[in-house]
Amino acid sequence: MNMIIFRRGENMLQIILFLFMGLLFLISLLFELFLTIRCMVLKRKGKDRGKLHKKMKSSLIISLTLFICIFAGGILSQLSAYTPKIKDSQGNAVQGSIAELRKVELNGREEWISIRGNSLNNPILLFLAGGPGGSQIAAVRYNLEELEKNFIVVNWDQPGSGKSYNAIDAEDISIDTYIEDGEALTTYLCSEFGKEKIFMVGESWGSALGVFLAKNDPQNYYAFIGTGQMVDFLETEKIDYNLAIELANKNNDNKKVEKLINNGEPPYYGSELLGKSTEYLNYLGSYMIHNEKIHNAGYQTLRDISASEYGMLDKINYLRGLMDVFGTFYPKLYNVDLRKQYSEIDVPVYFFQGRHDINAPAKLVQEYYDTLKAPSKDLIWFEHSGHSPWINENELFIENLLKIRNQYASDYK
Template sequence: MYKKLLILLGRLLAFILALIFCLPVLLLPQATAVPAWVWVPLAAVDLGLLFAFFAIQPAGKATLVALIGVFVVGAASVIASQSFAMTPPILGTDGKPLSGSIATLETVTLNGSQQWISIRGKDTSKPVLLFLAGGPGGSQLAAARFALGGLEDYFVVVNWEQPGSGKSFDAVDRATLTPERYIEDAHALVAILKERFRQEKVYVLGESWGSALGIWLVQRYPEDFHAFIGTGQMVAFLENDLMCYEFALDWARQRGDSAKVEALTKQGPPPYYGSGMAWKEAAFLGDTFAYMNQNPAIRDNGFNTWRDLAAPEYGLYDKVSWFRGVLQTLDVVYPQLWEVDFRQQATKLEVPIYFLIGRHDINAPTVFVEDYYAVLDAPHKQIVWFEHSGHTPWVSESDRFVETMVNTVLP
């Protein structure tokens, strides 16, 4: 009895592993960038093993062999998907890679650790634009390529997988991550880009958490930057999240959602610390996005997560790390941000500053950007409002976002 149960459980485990590790290679070969000569044999062996599980009589040895086979094929699938990860080439009108363009997915050494970047542009002589994703722990390699591909006509766009996120999830010991580490790694990356593309300065575009990192960068190293562009701009983390918490609580009361009211009241308002704080943040920040999602004034408030995960930039292990970064890295880094308030700590910046802000942003309430703008001293400062956007105008109004970058930010 127990032996049969164990055999059935073994087959179920193998089936689940096959679905996770192997079948995506069969179902999304173009998206995973694994060539046919690799994924066809892997998928064939995988499907054969699955058939064997259900065709053979319960026999411990046969089941064990099949189970080991699935593990081996699964491991080969992960290795293959990681090895063949890439960013798609930029094509000309003839369908061939555009002459003079660049489209690479590569590692760079930043302060002793190997971290990933993508570099995309139609002309390598164009200005360099460094994109800083949200998070901490967020990966937006594919999301930025889909939404902001138009920038590749005017910039060499560099998307940095920050340590603890996506492809750079294991770049450093996550327990040691600090804002200082991000600042200095970004600075090291900028130095590499300046030398590689023979430019004295670069542009930096930061979204959400990346907007805070961008402020620190230009504050400390203004000589490296033409300008800073912030969107979904973070200004004062604790006040920001307290407002979001109260918003979610009030909205739950208005909806008569007593379970939500009870849950939020029980966990209490931020600040939070320690393991699991990411889930506490999600408990109310998720509601700010849900509220924006139903706002008819916002054209498109979210991302296509499954499309992004299917993108060829991510191998199968990267896809898992995409989720792990959002949870595990945020647990480590976010508690270090509660004392950040740029209205006191970064009132004078020596580069032009542009805030590209969604008028209906609830996640990063616009009142804080307006307060910061009022006290900010910079060579040039400007707020550009996106009337049909929430937290992510670069997604909601991507065409206008690109146009603003080109016609307002570029000289």
């Protein structure tokens, strides 16, 4: 799992502040509307409320004007969303580069991708975001920009997330939804850019999706790189839950221990899933933030959500996707155990694993690696990373990814 507001160690206060600002505006608008309606009712009853009416009318006009401006601005922001041009050291656009947001139709669903690269001659790298329901179009651009020099980096907002939030109702999303759309997107990219195969990186939830895709259509991929690799979703939740209790006991955090014990061990379902999962996922995220052995531990959600790739509605759906899709889809993963169901893949597989990752237990990753049969495989440990080596040690992450790219250079040149 890779919920930014849960697993990623994001500062919850930032997200609360973002939501609180929007809530304040809504409350103020409703309050102004209430006072104006009250004034109108009093006047109809024959009471002289001229001054109050005049004041409320002026206030309503201001509020409505503000609302219209925000509404119009929201539409304009959606239409003007863009991904920045790729520029050289002098600030000039790189000739022959590509930098665009593109809406694609996948199995009848309208979904969005970003495409960025210095040259169309480079191989394609498809990045599968975590979540489920996460959008990392901006986060990948900020953290892995160097990859654009050697790949055409494609970032996919999966159905129900970010810019693709409205592609499908969250309740209707199944594992097959992601697999079918991932296969359709791979076919589209190969056809659009004249490639026979592509590289694929999956992080957290995306690491499981990448395994599904590689298993189903190995002929489409040079290699799969999983980071923050998920293996057995239900066992992971139980391990994380018990680890949170262990850490809380060490910290003498008796209230947290009591809360976790009262919630009971996962699995959780329905309306209780989000709240109960938050109790231990946030605790583990906070622990990694304060782990001095992890470099650059924090996510920068406000930076990412403010990026030019997201219009105003996208920014709202950025958060809605995380909460809605997680709450409805995650239990559908409880029966997934890659060690048993995906023990053989006809694609080279590489795991980039943070040594201090307590979200995707190292024990499970090692067991899966030992079990896995693939044309070639490697488990690379990142000694100063938690769940996100691509952020914690992004330079080393890029370096290792380029080594893998170069192994297959003769195939795509």
